[in-house]
Amino acid sequence: MYMFKYILKRLGLMLMTFCIIMLICFVLIKLLPIPINAGLGVDRELIEANLRARGYYDPIMVQLWNYVKRIVTEGDFGIGVNMPGYINQPVWDAFVTRLPPTVLINVYSTLIGVPIGLGLGIFAALKKNKWQDHVISTGVMILIAVPSIVYAFLIQYIFCFKLQWFPLMMATGTDYFTGEMFLSMLPAVLSMCLGSIAGYARYTRAELTEVLTSEFMLLARTKGLTRGQATLRHALRNAMVPIFPMILSEFVAVLSGSMIIENIFAIPGVGMMYLTSIQVLDYDFFLLLSGFYTLVGLLAGIVVDISYGFIDPRIRMGAR
Amino acid sequence: MENTNYTHIPKEQFEFAEARDFSHDKKLVTKPVGYFHDAFRRFCKNKGSIVGAIIIIALILFAIIVPFCTQYTVNYNDTYYRYTLPKNELFANTTFWDGCEEKTLNKQTFDYYYLMGEETGHPSVKNNEYTQSGSLYTFRLDSYHSTGCVYYRAELWEYEKIQQYQNETGRQVIYPMIPLSKRPQSSSMRSDANYYYETRMRNGGTEIVYDENGDIILAYASHPVGEESNDNYHSIRIEGDGENGEEYEYARLTDTGYEIRINYYEYYIYYHTYYLQDGIDEPIFLFGTTEGGQDILTCLASGARFSFLFAICVAAVNLFVGAIYGSIEGYYGGKIDLVMERVSDILASVPSVIVITLLQLHMQGASTILVLFLAFFITGWIGMASTTRMQFYRYKNQEYVLAARTLGAKNRRIIWKHIFPNALGTLVTSCALVIPSMIYSEVNLSYLGIINLSSGNLTSVGTLLANGQPFLTTYPHIIAFPSVFLALLLLSFNLFGNGLRDAFNPSLRGSED
Numbered sequence: 001m002y003m004f005k006y007i008l009k010r011l012g013l014m015l016m017t018f019c020i021i022m023l024i025c026f027v028l029i030k031l032l033p034i035p036i037n038a039g040l041g042v043d044r045e046l047i048e049a050n051l052r053a054r055g056y057y058d059p060i061m062v063q064l065w066n067y068v069k070r071i072v073t074e075g076d077f078g079i080g081v082n083m084p085g086y087i088n089q090p091v092w093d094a095f096v097t098r099l100p101p102t103v104l105i106n107v108y109s110t111l112i113g114v115p116i117g118l119g120l121g122i123f124a125a126l127k128k129n130k131w132q133d134h135v136i137s138t139g140v141m142i143l144i145a146v147p148s149i150v151y152a153f154l155i156q157y158i159f160c161f162k163l164q165w166f167p168l169m170m171a172t173g174t175d176y177f178t179g180e181m182f183l184s185m186l187p188a189v190l191s192m193c194l195g196s197i198a199g200y201a202r203y204t205r206a207e208l209t210e211v212l213t214s215e216f217m218l219l220a221r222t223k224g225l226t227r228g229q230a231t232l233r234h235a236l237r238n239a240m241v242p243i244f245p246m247i248l249s250e251f252v253a254v255l256s257g258s259m260i261i262e263n264i265f266a267i268p269g270v271g272m273m274y275l276t277s278i279q280v281l282d283y284d285f286f287l288l289l290s291g292f293y294t295l296v297g298l299l300a301g302i303v304v305d306i307s308y309g310f311i312d313p314r315i316r317m318g319a320r
Numbered sequence: 321m322e323n324t325n326y327t328h329i330p331k332e333q334f335e336f337a338e339a340r341d342f343s344h345d346k347k348l349v350t351k352p353v354g355y356f357h358d359a360f361r362r363f364c365k366n367k368g369s370i371v372g373a374i375i376i377i378a379l380i381l382f383a384i385i386v387p388f389c390t391q392y393t394v395n396y397n398d399t400y401y402r403y404t405l406p407k408n409e410l411f412a413n414t415t416f417w418d419g420c421e422e423k424t425l426n427k428q429t430f431d432y433y434y435l436m437g438e439e440t441g442h443p444s445v446k447n448n449e450y451t452q453s454g455s456l457y458t459f460r461l462d463s464y465h466s467t468g469c470v471y472y473r474a475e476l477w478e479y480e481k482i483q484q485y486q487n488e489t490g491r492q493v494i495y496p497m498i499p500l501s502k503r504p505q506s507s508s509m510r511s512d513a514n515y516y517y518e519t520r521m522r523n524g525g526t527e528i529v530y531d532e533n534g535d536i537i538l539a540y541a542s543h544p545v546g547e548e549s550n551d552n553y554h555s556i557r558i559e560g561d562g563e564n565g566e567e568y569e570y571a572r573l574t575d576t577g578y579e580i581r582i583n584y585y586e587y588y589i590y591y592h593t594y595y596l597q598d599g600i601d602e603p604i605f606l607f608g609t610t611e612g613g614q615d616i617l618t619c620l621a622s623g624a625r626f627s628f629l630f631a632i633c634v635a636a637v638n639l640f641v642g643a644i645y646g647s648i649e650g651y652y653g654g655k656i657d658l659v660m661e662r663v664s665d666i667l668a669s670v671p672s673v674i675v676i677t678l679l680q681l682h683m684q685g686a687s688t689i690l691v692l693f694l695a696f697f698i699t700g701w702i703g704m705a706s707t708t709r710m711q712f713y714r715y716k717n718q719e720y721v722l723a724a725r726t727l728g729a730k731n732r733r734i735i736w737k738h739i740f741p742n743a744l745g746t747l748v749t750s751c752a753l754v755i756p757s758m759i760y761s762e763v764n765l766s767y768l769g770i771i772n773l774s775s776g777n778l779t780s781v782g783t784l785l786a787n788g789q790p791f792l793t794t795y796p797h798i799i800a801f802p803s804v805f806l807a808l809l810l811l812s813f814n815l816f817g818n819g820l821r822d823a824f825n826p827s828l829r830g831s832e833d
Contacts, residue, residue: 017669294670
């Protein structure tokens with residue numbers, strides 16, 4: 001019951017924060033005049049008439065009411081004004097078509113990153129203060145410190161250009177589950193998961209070394225378990241308590257994708273769309289995507305706190 | 321009456337009733353060790369962080385000193401020396417860092433480069449060395465000389481000035497002119513001044529014509545010796561000029577002045593040492609040049625200098641505001657804390673991209689630096705505030721604070737004199753870590769094109785990376801140097817920060833790594 005109350009409270013607070021941020025964003029955006037960069041073959045009058053019909057030139061409070069009403073009743077987040085390829089089209093549909101690559105790359109990078117990261121961390125913890133541990137720790141340190149933009153360049157130069165293992169850019173098309181597509185996504189996935197591998201390894205090592213020295217491990221060995229058994233059944237499970245929420249939050253956090261990685265490897269994802277919307281000043285897109293990024297960030301934050309309560313029965317969230 | 325006044329007994333005759341060692345009562349001679357001194361001692365024991373600190377100092381010195389030492393400025397650019405490869409005089413005789421690039425080309429293209437050096441004595445094939453296998457030639461192409469000659473339209477005064485320079489220094493800039501009729505026929509090659517020999521069209525390409533000995537046929541404009549020429553040239557002539565009773569012409573009269581054929585390398589030296597006299601002599605780019613012809617070394621150092629200065633300023637302001645905010649939050653607690661936490665919570669949850677975009681849209685006309693400063697400030701001080709707040713929660717209920725309050729200390733005194741110094745160590749650490757993260761986000765934002773810091777004499781590491789990325793496959797050196805700089809910077813700051821954290825918080829040692 002405590003748990004339920006706690007979750008409700010956290011969700012409520014999160015929703016409040018989200019609403020305030022979005023409100024500020026909305027007002028600040030609507031204070032600006034709407035730029036229409038009608039290019040060739042685009043009917044400027046048509047867009048303007050459409051915007052007028054949607055009430056985009058009304059007072060801000062009226063607009064806010066309409067905006068919320070349309071979202072709630074019709075799921076309508078507005079129309080594209082300047083976004084190339086999506087002019088005069090619903091923003092939400094465009095957003096949904098751009099979501100798969102971002103999510104896929106993120107899922108792949110988690111699938112690759114978690115086992116390797118945990119494996120390295122466990123190995124380093126078991127070999128603590130031996131040369132294997134030093135090698136892993138140094139590598140992890142370097143990977144964490146060096147920004148992903150640098151190793152994205154390195155990967156692109158070495159694997160894509162010099163060795164030609166992968167294509168330079170992501171393959172086009174919307175068929176996301178072919179081998180060719182997977183191959184073309186791999187450099188981006190690699191540059192994305194290197195950082196998180198290092199993060200997982202570092203965290204796992206720290207947690208596991210702490211657990212390995214605790215007394216119940218001694219008990220486990222005393223009652224006759226081998227070292228492997230004790231580590232697997234007792235140490236690892238205890239170490240997972242803080243690690244699992246971290247994985248979860250990392251997963252949620254990078255769901256928004258790395259704009260840098262998407263930009264370097266030309267992935268037609270949400271991040272690219274966000275950047276384009278900023279460049280061409282398409283405010284409906286900007287609002288929707290800002291909301292998306294803010295929400296993902298907030299969710300990543302509370303997922304950690306809440307998942308603690310589910311994983312470890314000893315932790316009672318919100319109990320006094 | 322007992323006599324206690326033993327004036328005549330010598331001192332040596334007295335001895336202590338109790339034979340004990342009085343050396344223990346000596347005053348302490350060692351100096352007391354303060355908090356920061358102790359932290360510094362602990363810091364020095366950590367090898368990794370010492371290395372980090374040294375690298376940081378080296379990078380800072382690089383950023384400060386290099387802009388004064390190089391002959392170039394950020395504004396400098398040259399349309400012909402673009403994508404020039406890095407070159408260091410010390411390595412001129414090796415195959416590394418010599419400004420050359422290994423090429424394997426067919427005879428026609430190889431000859432094109434080889435003959436350039438034959439005419440001017442500035443070989444674009446390094447040392448005129450090459451290996452031949454079949455029809456392919458392998459050689460190192462010198463990116464400083466591969467421009468060769470260009471056609472240049474000069475007014476009379478400039479033409480005279482170049483000749484004057486030639487006469488004074490003995491270095492030849494102007495080479496004989498090619499008449500329009502003998503230039504390559506294809507329109508794209510027509511303006512290429514390196515075809516000083518006869519060519520013909522073959523399959524849409526330009527082909528060199530060889531005579532029966534396999535030599536080229538010169539295509540210089542000439543007139544019989546003794547005949548009056550309108551090229552107005554009275555300076556150094558090339559070898560072989562005047563033989564066969566023909567004299568070469570060195571300029572072509574046009575309606576605006578003279579068209580001359582100049583060796584660009586020599587012209588560059590003339591232009592900078594003789595005409596502009598801006599301190600630049602020979603073209604040598606330690607880190608190469610960008611796609612815009614800017615010197616990467618100068619740009620990188622200036623960008624780094626800007627980044628450091630900017631980051632330190634923002635960190636200072638953040639520290640100031642965050643410390644005050646966090647102290648008030650932490651000290652008073654309760655409702656004040658609740659409200660203030662909400663505010664900082666909301667600010668912390670806004671992605672920085674949104675902040676910057678909105679600021680930029682609303683502050684059109686304001687400089688990018690101001691926008692960036694505000695954006696980093698809005699989201700940056702929260703970390704400092706929460707660090708301070710945590711420390712306040714830790715210390716505010718301790719006995720010594722209670723004692724101070726009992727003695728009548730005011731709130732302000734308790735906050736600043738008694739509790740805040742405890743937070744200083746952590747704050748210093750987070751300040752040291754804020755600087756690299758700020759540089760990193762600046763790089764990211766410039767790279768993504770959300771902010772643009774390159775204007776006039778200003779550039780940033782992120783701008784260099786963003787502009788260089790399209791040439792990743794063809795000219796990797798353009799982004800290699802900024803990338804290495806960035807990686808080194810973040811790595812060393814990370815090491816340094818870890819050491820600092822351990823030094824200030826001995827109890828935290830090893831908890832995170």
